[in-house]
Amino acid sequence: xxxxxxxxxxxxxxxxxxxxxxxxxxxxxxxxxxxxxxxxxxxxxxxxxxxxxxxxxxxxxxxxxxxxxxxxxxxxxxxxxxxxxxxxxxxxxxxxxxxxxxxxxxxxxxxxxxxxxxxxxxxxxxxxxxxxxxxxxxxxxxxxxxxxxxxxxxxxxxxxxxxxxxxxxxxxxxxxxxxxxxxxxxxxxxxxxxxxxxxxxxxxxxxxxxxx
Ligand code: SF4
Numbered sequence: 001x002x003x004x005x006x007x008x009x010x011x012x013x014x015x016x017x018x019x020x021x022x023x024x025x026x027x028x029x030x031x032x033x034x035x036x037x038x039x040x041x042x043x044x045x046x047x048x049x050x051x052x053x054x055x056x057x058x059x060x061x062x063x064x065x066x067x068x069x070x071x072x073x074x075x076x077x078x079x080x081x082x083x084x085x086x087x088x089x090x091x092x093x094x095x096x097x098x099x100x101x102x103x104x105x106x107x108x109x110x111x112x113x114x115x116x117x118x119x120x121x122x123x124x125x126x127x128x129x130x131x132x133x134x135x136x137x138x139x140x141x142x143x144x145x146x147x148x149x150x151x152x153x154x155x156x157x158x159x160x161x162x163x164x165x166x167x168x169x170x171x172x173x174x175x176x177x178x179x180x181x182x183x184x185x186x187x188x189x190x191x192x193x194x195x196x197x198x199x200x201x202x203x204x205x206x207x208x209x210x211x212x
Contacts, residue, residue, distance in 0.1 A: 019110035051093035052100035053121035057210035099129035105148030117185035137210030
C-alpha cells in the first residue's frame with residue numbers, strides 16, 4: 001500500500017476512533033493486520049468461549065486460526081458435520097463470551113451498517129454475547145451514514161453473493177436489484193448507532209483493505 005493511502009487511512013481512523021468512543025463503543029486503530037491480530041488477542045481472555053459470523057476480516061488477519069490454536073472454547077458452526085450440529089453451534093454462539101464480526105459499512109461519525117440473510121450475525125451483535133469484537137478494514141469507512149448504507153447494499157451484498165452463488169439477480173449482474181427473492185441475503189439491515197452497555201461492542205480498525 002502506498003504511503004499516501006496509509007496516511008489517509010490513519011487520519012480517518014483517528015477521527016473514527018474518537019467518534020466511536022463518543023457513542024460508547026471501545027475502539028482502536030491498528031496500522032496493519034499484524035497489529036490488529038495482537039490487539040484482538042489482547043482483548044480476548046484465555047479460556048473465553050468465542051464464536052463468529054460474517055467475520056471475513058477477522059479471518060484475513062489470522063484471528064480464527066490463532067484462536068483455534070490457543071486456549072479458547074471455539075464455537076465454529078462451519079465445522080459442524082451435520083445441519084443439526086451447525087444449527088446447534090449457531091444457537092450456542094448467541095451466548096458466547098466474545099463474538100467476532102465485521103462491518104458492511106461504517107460511517108465516519110461512528111455508525112455501523114450490517115446486512116444479514118439469516119439474521120444470526122446481526123442478532124448476536126445486538127444482544128447475547130458478552131462482548132462483540134468488530135474487525136474492520138478502513139475500506140469499509142464512508143463519509144456519512146447514507147453512503148455507509150449504500151456501500152452495504154450496493155457493494156458488500158452483491159460481492160458477498162459471489163461467494164454464495166444463490167439464485168439472486170446480483171449473482172448474475174453484480175448489481176443489487178432490490179430483490180424480494182426467497183434466497184435474498186439482504187433480509188435484515190441493521191444500523192448500530194450507539195453502544196449499551198458501554199464498551200460491549202469493540203472495534204479494531206485496520207489500515208488495510210479487508211473483507212468485502
Ligand atoms: S439483488 Fe437481492 S440479494 Fe442481491 S444485493 Fe440486492 S437485495 Fe441483496
